[in-house]
Amino acid sequence: MKAVVAGASGGIGQPLSLLLKACPLVDKLALYDVVNTPGVTADLSHISSIAQIEGYLPADDGMKKALTGADIVVIPAGIPRKPGMTRDDLFKINAGIVQGLVQGCAEHCPDAYILVISNPVNSTVPIAAEVLKKAGKFNAKKLFGVTTLDVVRSETFVQSITGERDPSKTVIPVIGGHSGETIVPLFSQAKPAVKIPEDKLDALVNRVQFGGDEVVKAKDGAGSATLSMAYAGYRFAEKVMKAAKGESGIIEPTFMYLPGVPGGDEIAKATGCEYFSVPVELGKEGALKATNIVKDANDYEKKLLEKCYEGLKGNISKGIDFVANPPQK
């Protein structure tokens, strides 16, 4: 399995590359960034794990060399937030970065699983899809917006209420998008069931929705979540790779183009959003099936979902429009 990290020298890229270098499922790891890949690559190359590592800069066809032969491409390239910014404020710069990298995937590794971390995910995933569609290489089953950090946060924050020793043992679906009120945790659907006292529910939901802001504020100008994101990004990438190798029964929420995924059409109709994060079963060819968990939401969660739909639709159209009507330079 050849894995590529695009944006490998960054705050997320470095620890994510470390985790992938240590992963026994990875035979080859290519690091791509516009800066510092020689140093990061040299450093990681001393780790005595299976993965053979190569690093590339844009010069000398670096992107092409990194992407050629890739089975999975993880993209954490782009600028992060500073206090006072929304994820949408990152659009202006990150939209073009994701567009360029996904164009590279269309040309050099059209069959790879593509995992988009760069924000705003609600718009960068539609951008990626439009780029791939234009190139005639779009496979909705293999394009994923990484929303795993919202799931990881939900597990962690619920643990502070339930006291469960291993938070990852509680499965909590988090659906919708990846910013503020578009993030909707469905605590009513947790397995095993969790009991959240009524007077704690609003604060818990708010903390999951604005968990990113909590980190941005604490970092005080030095960026946003990087280490927890690398953990979450790795967790999702590992699931995709395990499914690719034939392991069955792997389900994880991820932000996808639903009409292209089995079971997705009815969710797109119910939500009015073509892109939405729902629990998706993964298989060798990527997404096998999207689960319509929206219909199981309770009344409290249905209200959250109404707000989610509103915000998400605008973010999605903004991404589609960026590719259809490129901004004048």
Ligand SMILES: NC(=O)C1=CN([C@@H]2O[C@H](COP(=O)(O)OP(=O)(O)OC[C@H]3O[C@@H](n4cnc5c(N)ncnc54)[C@H](O)[C@@H]3O)[C@@H](O)[C@H]2O)C=CC1
């Ligand atoms: N999906 C999610 O849950 C999360 C997403 N993020 C997003 O991830 C992105 C990266 O965050 P950080 O790693 O903290 O930022 P960072 O600034 O530390 O790293 C970004 C890296 O991307 C590189 N880069 C820029 N343009 C590039 C290009 N055209 N090709 C290849 N590499 C390029 C930069 O040189 C830098 O090394 C941000 O957009 C952030 O908002 C962050 C946390 C969670």
Ligand SMILES: O=C([O-])CC(=O)C(=O)O
């Ligand atoms: O908040 C941010 O800008 C980074 C992010 O997406 C997260 O931590 O969930």
